[in-house]
Amino acid sequence: MPLPDFPWETTRLTLRPFRPDDPDDLDDLHAYRSRPDVHRYLYTEPADRADSEANLRKKSRWTVVAENEPLVLAAEWRATGRVVGEVNLVLRSREHRQGEIGYVFHPDFHGRGFATEASRVMLAVAFDSLGLHRVCGRLDARNTASARVLERLGMRREAHLRENEWVKGEWTDEVVYAMLAREWAARRDPAEAPRQAEAP
Incomplete structure (x- = not known):
């Protein structure tokens, strides 16, 4: 499925594939993936350095949209x-044109609107480039x-699913949010579309 060429730019961010051989990418990824508070509502546990190195290599390969394989961008x-x-x-489903978005940001940068800014671009790609019909976001109900x-x-x-998963030794609730293509079309701002970075 076609995607705009990387990197993509928002007002403040550049969204691009992770660079597996870039020590700065490794340092930055490890800085948030090693924190227990980041994993509080995730399925995963805090990463050690070796975990982050493997995670970086894996993320750098996720640059296409294939069914049930995430497109992951730094x-x-x-x-x-x-x-x-x-x-x-x-x-999530090519036949039913269903997708899901997600995000993880370093807690030091919470409250600045970065997750919202970046996720708007992912919605634009999902609906405008990939032609999806519905995109959802799933999260632990405690993650307000x-x-x-x-x-x-x-x-x-x-939806609010009561105790539908056993995670880290406890039953957890899951909340589901979603948007349809026609709802996106009614509220979309052309300025939110991914802009390709200008050549240096």
Whole structure:
């Protein structure tokens, strides 16, 4: 499925594939993936350095959209040139044109709107480039900060699943947000579309 050429630019961020041989990418990825607070509501556990190295190599290969394989992009803050988080888009069903978005950002950069800014671009790609019909976001019901991101994107809260998963030794609730293509079309701003970075 066609994608705009990388990298993509938003107002403040450059969204691009992770660079497996870039020590700065490794340092920046490890800086947030090693933190217990980042993994509080995720399925994963804090990473050691070796885990982050393997994760970086894996993420750098996820640059196409294939069914149930995530497109994962580093979110680089252009003001500093450093990666402050990541966004992903997963094609859940080609037949039913269903997708899912996700994001993880370093807690030091929470509250600045980076996750919302980057995720808007992923919605634009999902609906405008890939022609998806519905995109969802799933999260632990206790993760209210993440829920606010999805609400700012205009996604609708569709479900609250009670104790539907056993995660890290406890039953957890899951909340599902979603948006349809026609809802995106009604609210989309052409300025939110991914812009290809200008050649140096």
